[in-house]
Amino acid sequence: MFYFLYDLFLFFAVLVYLPVYAFRGRVHKNILTRIGIFDRDFFRAVKGRDTVWLHAVSVGEVRAAESLLRLIRARWPDKSIVVSTVTPTGQAIVKNILKENEVAFYAPLDISWVVQRFFSNITASLVIIMETELWPNLIRLSKKNGASVVIVNGRISDRSLDGYERVRPVVKNILNDVALFCMQNEESRNRIIALGAPAERVRMTGNIKFDISADLNTSPVVRRARELLAGSLVFLCGSTHEGEEEIIVDLYKELRRDFSSLRLVIAPRHLTRIDRVRRLIKLAGFDVAYLSRLGQASAVSLTSSDILLVDTIGDLSALYGISDIAFIGGSLVRHGGHNPIEPAVFGKPVLFGNHMDNFREIRNIFLKEGAAVQVDSAQSLDYALRKLLASPHERKQLGERAKGLLDKNRGAAERTFAEIEGLFKR
Numbered sequence: 504m505f506y507f508l509y510d511l512f513l514f515f516a517v518l519v520y521l522p523v524y525a526f527r528g529r530v531h532k533n534i535l536t537r538i539g540i541f542d543r544d545f546f547r548a549v550k551g552r553d554t555v556w557l558h559a560v561s562v563g564e565v566r567a568a569e570s571l572l573r574l575i576r577a578r579w580p581d582k583s584i585v586v587s588t589v590t591p592t593g594q595a596i597v598k599n600i601l602k603e604n605e606v607a608f609y610a611p612l613d614i615s616w617v618v619q620r621f622f623s624n625i626t627a628s629l630v631i632i633m634e635t636e637l638w639p640n641l642i643r644l645s646k647k648n649g650a651s652v653v654i655v656n657g658r659i660s661d662r663s664l665d666g667y668e669r670v671r672p673v674v675k676n677i678l679n680d681v682a683l684f685c686m687q688n689e690e691s692r693n694r695i696i697a698l699g700a701p702a703e704r705v706r707m708t709g710n711i712k713f714d715i716s717a718d719l720n721t722s723p724v725v726r727r728a729r730e731l732l733a734g735s736l737v738f739l740c741g742s743t744h745e746g747e748e749e750i751i752v753d754l755y756k757e758l759r760r761d762f763s764s765l766r767l768v769i770a771p772r773h774l775t776r777i778d779r780v781r782r783l784i785k786l787a788g789f790d791v792a793y794l795s796r797l798g799q800a801s802a803v804s805l806t807s808s809d810i811l812l813v814d815t816i817g818d819l820s821a822l823y824g825i826s827d828i829a830f831i832g833g834s835l836v837r838h839g840g841h842n843p844i845e846p847a848v849f850g851k852p853v854l855f856g857n858h859m860d861n862f863r864e865i866r867n868i869f870l871k872e873g874a875a876v877q878v879d880s881a882q883s884l885d886y887a888l889r890k891l892l893a894s895p896h897e898r899k900q901l902g903e904r905a906k907g908l909l910d911k912n913r914g915a916a917e918r919t920f921a922e923i924e925g926l927f928k929r
Contacts, residue, residue: 559593683922725818732768823849828892
C-alpha cells in the first residue's frame with residue numbers, strides 16, 4: 504500500500520510542479536529521460552552486459568565517486584558502468600570522467616513504472632547510491648531485478664535524521680532492502696542502525712571525498728585563464744551564494760588598494776544567478792570577464808579592472824589549481840557550505856565561513872589540523888585575507904597542511920570497494 508500511495512503522490516506532484524519548473528527556466532532538453540522517455544538505443548553500449556549502476560546526485564557526489572569508478576574499472580574490467588545524476592552540473596562533470604561505452608543519464612523519477620523502464624534496459628548486478636539517497640522504488644526494484652544495493656559514503660545529517668525519524672517504520676522497511684551500508688563515520692553508522700538498518704550490514708569506511716584527485720581534464724578556457732592570470736595573486740571564491748558576492752566584491756575593492764596585483768575570480772554555485780552577480784560587480788565599479796569567452800580570439804587579456812566570472816560548468820575544480828587563496832562559498836550564509844577538499848588537493852590555503860553544517864566532519868578535521876581558516880563575518884574575512892596576502896610563507900604553510908591532511912585521510916575508496924567485493928564473494 505505504501506508504494507502505491509507513494510507512486511500516486513509523486514505522479515501528481517510532477518503534474519503540479521512541472522509547469523513551475525518550466526516557468527523558472529529549469530527545464531533542460533534531457534528532462535524527459537527522468538520520466539522514462541528515451542530512445543531505444545540510449546543504453547545500447549551496455550545492453551545485455553553485466554552493469555554497475557552508480558547514482559550520484561550532483562557535483563560533490565560525482566567528484567567523490569570518481570575514485571570508486573577507477574577501482575571498478577581496474578578490478579572488474581568485464582563490468583559495464585552507467586552513472587545517473589539529478590542536476591545538469593552533475594551531468595556535465597560525469598560526462599567528463601566517463602570512458603567510452605560508459606553511459607551518463609539523468610536519474611529516473613522514483614515512480615515504480617519509470618524506474619522499471621530503466622531496469623528493462625540495464626542489466627544491473629550492483630546499484631551504488633552515493634551518500635544515503637533513500638529512493639524507495641529505486642532500492643526496491645533494484646533488489647527485485649536481481650541487483651544488490653549498496654549505500655556508499657553514507658551520512659545522515661541532523662535534518663535528514665529528523666525527517667526519517669518521523670516515518671521510521673517506512674524507512675526501516677526500505678533499509679532492509681539494502682545489502683550493504685558503507686558509512687563515513689561512527690555517528691552516521693549509529694544513526695543508520697537506529698533507523699533500522701541491520702547492524703551486520705553496516706560498515707564504517709571513511710569519507711571517499713578525501714580520495715579525490717588533482718588529475719583533472721583541464722579545459723582550454725582554464726588553461727587560458729592560467730596564462731592571463733600568471734603573475735597575479737588570485738583570490739578564488741567557489742560555489743558562492745546570494746549574500747556572499749556583495750561581501751566579497753566590497754572586500755576586494757578595499758584590498759586592491761594595498762595589494763595591487765590581487766585578482767578576483769567568482770564562481771557562483773548556480774549559473775542562473777550569473778546576470779545578477781554581473782550587475783553587482785558592475786555597480787561596484789569593476790568590469791566583468793567571463794571564463795567561457797577566454798578562448799575567443801578577442802579575449803587577448805584581462806584588464807586590471809576585470810573580475811573573472813565563472814559561467815561554465817565543470818571547471819571550478821581545475822580553477823582551484825591556479826588560485827593563491829580559496830574561499831568556500833555557501834559558508835558565510837546559511838547554506839551549509841561546500842567541499843574544502845577540492846582546493847586542498849592542490850595545496851591551496853582554504854578559508855570558509857562558520858556555516859559548514861553539510862561538511863561538519865571535514866570542517867572539524869581541517870580546523871583541528873590547522874589546515875584552514877574559519878571566519879564568521881566580513882570583518883574577520885578581511886583580516887584573514889590581509890594576513891595571508893601579506894605573507895607568502897603563511898600561505899604556503901596553510902596549503903601544505905591542507906594537502907598533508909588529505910594524504911593522511913585517504914583510503915576510504917579502497918576500503919569501500921573491498922567491502923563491496925566481499926559482498927559478491929559471500
